Structure formats: C-alpha cells, structure tokens
Amino acid sequence: xxxxxxxxxxxxxxxxxxxxxxxxxxxxxxxxxxxxxxxxxxxxxxxxxxxxxxxxxxxxxxxxxxxxxxxxxxxxxxxxxxxxxxxxxxxxxxxxxxxxxxx
Amino acid sequence: xxxxxxxxxxxxxxxxxxxxxxxxxxxxxxxxxxxxxxxxxxxxxxxxxxxxxxxxxxxxxxxxxxxxxxxxxxxxxxxxxxxxxxxxxxxxxxxxxxxxxxxxxxxxxxxxxxxxxxxxxxxxxxxxxxxxxxxxxxxxxxxxxxxxxxxxxxxxxxxxx
Numbered sequence: 710x711x712x713x714x715x716x717x718x719x720x721x722x723x724x725x726x727x728x729x730x731x732x733x734x735x736x737x738x739x740x741x742x743x744x745x746x747x748x749x750x751x752x753x754x755x756x757x758x759x760x761x762x763x764x765x766x767x768x769x770x771x772x773x774x775x776x777x778x779x780x781x782x783x784x785x786x787x788x789x790x791x792x793x794x795x796x797x798x799x800x801x802x803x804x805x806x807x808x809x810x811x812x
Numbered sequence: 813x814x815x816x817x818x819x820x821x822x823x824x825x826x827x828x829x830x831x832x833x834x835x836x837x838x839x840x841x842x843x844x845x846x847x848x849x850x851x852x853x854x855x856x857x858x859x860x861x862x863x864x865x866x867x868x869x870x871x872x873x874x875x876x877x878x879x880x881x882x883x884x885x886x887x888x889x890x891x892x893x894x895x896x897x898x899x900x901x902x903x904x905x906x907x908x909x910x911x912x913x914x915x916x917x918x919x920x921x922x923x924x925x926x927x928x929x930x931x932x933x934x935x936x937x938x939x940x941x942x943x944x945x946x947x948x949x950x951x952x953x954x955x956x957x958x959x960x961x962x963x964x965x966x967x968x969x970x971x972x973x
Contacts, residue, residue, distance in 0.1 A: 724932065737918075766925065767926035769854055769924040775896070775939055776895075779938050
C-alpha cells in the first residue's frame with residue numbers, strides 16, 4: 710500500500726530542511742455531511758520525525774490543522790543518504806510510518 | 813438538538829477526566845510548567861480548551877509576553893479558511909516549543925511543536941480558520957513564553973458544512 714506520508718528532506722551541508730505532506734482527512738468534528746449528520750472528528754494527533762535515533766521534531770496537532778497536512782522545519786546535521794523516520798498516530802488509533810532518505 | 817446536547821456532556825466529562833489527571837500529576841513531584849516540552853505526551857487537555865488564554869495556560873502553565881523577536885508570517889486575507897498557510901520564525905535562543913492558536917476557532921489551540929536541541933526555531937504549516945480571527949504564535953525559549961499576534965481576515969470559513 711502506498712504510504713500516506715510524502716517527505717522531501719534536503720541537506721545543505723549544515724542543516725537539513727524537511728517538508729512533509731500527509732494524506733489525512735483531518736475532520737474537525739464540526740462539519741456536517743450531505744445528510745446533515747456531523748462527521749466525527751478524525752485527525753492526526755502526533756507526527757514524529759527521527760534522525761539517527763533522536764527525535765528532531767514532534768508535531769502535536771488538533772483538528773484545526775488543514776486537511777492533508779503540510780509541515781516544514783529544519784534541523785542541524787543530517788547527511789545525504791541518512792535515514793529520516795516519520796510516523797503519525799491519529800485520534801482513532803490508526804498510524805503510519807515511513808523512512809525517507811535525506812537528499 | 814439531542815446530538816449537540818450529548819456532545820457537550822461528553823466533552824465536559826472528558827475535560828473533568830483531564831482535570832483529574834492533571835491534579836494527580838500535580839500531587840507528584842513534577843512541577844506543572846515542566847509538563848509542556850519535557851515529554852512527548854499529546855497535550856489532550858490543552859486542545860480541548862476553548863479560549864486562547866486557557867489553552868496557553870493548560871499547555872505551558874504560564875502566560876506569554878509579546879515579543880518582536882517572534883516573526884509570524886500569515887496572510888492579511890485568507891480567501892479559503894480551510895487552508896491558511898502560517899509560519900513562525902524567531903531569533904530567540906534556546907527554543908524548546910512553538911505553538912499556533914486561532915482565537916476564534918471552537919478550540920483555540922491548533923498545533924504545538926516540540927523543538928529539540930539542534931532543531932531550528934522555524935515552522936511552517938497550514939491551519940483551518942472558522943472566521944476572521946487573531947492568530948497567535950507562541951515561542952517557548954529558556955523557560956519563558958513569547959508571542960506574536962496577527963489578525964487574518966477570512967472570506968470563506970473553514971469549518972462550515
């Protein structure tokens with residue numbers, strides 16, 4: 710199955726810039742469907758980035774993060790070819806993870 | 813009608829349960845302000861708070877002061893409240909956490925990021941906004957909170973059906 714996580718991690722020598730895009734509905738729990746029934750809240754709660762066994766970034770999200778969430782950050786270190794592990798878990802207990810190569 | 817009534821009861825129960833958990837932790841030797849950035853536990857209680865002030869207090873246990881060292885990048889006008897690109901960067905040293913709040917959303921706290929040592933204090937993301945509102949960026953640095961606020965006008969809300 711294709712991963713829900715798309716990552717671009719680019720090393721500039723000193724720093725690694727990471728951009729991640731996750732496929733997820735991020736339902737807020739305030740929106741109604743065509744029949745007028747409330748669509749229950751369904752959103753990613755935590756998205757974690759690990760490099761060389763160390764967490765370099767942890768995102769705690771509420772339902773106000775936009776659908777198919779995007780995030781960008783940078784960390785010191787990280788060489789071309791290094792692994793970057795990304796994982797998320799949502800409020801229904803679903804999860805996904807992937808390993809991206811730093812380019 | 814019944815549905816919304818049920819919802820509010822459930823929410824209140826959850827808040828009570830959350831408050832009880834906080835009280836239990838408070839009895840231990842862990843000082844409350846250390847909760848925010850010290851661990852990776854999801855701050856469920858903070859995300860349930862309605863107002864920005866309550867959310868900040870729940871998340872960090874203290875309040876923030878405005879700082880021109882926090883640069884909040886958000887549009888003047890968001891044509892689509894469902895996807896509003898918002899970024900923050902700061903020249904402050906020793907940053908441990910960055911959070912985003914939308915004051916007029918049903919729950920003010922939108923996202924909170926742990927910034928471990930070695931990660932740059934700069935984050936870009938996309939948030940939903942129900943209507944025109946102040947957007948607040950909070951930066952925790954050296955155990956203190958600094959903030960920047962900007963009003964974003966929303967022409968089409970991101971929470972309507």
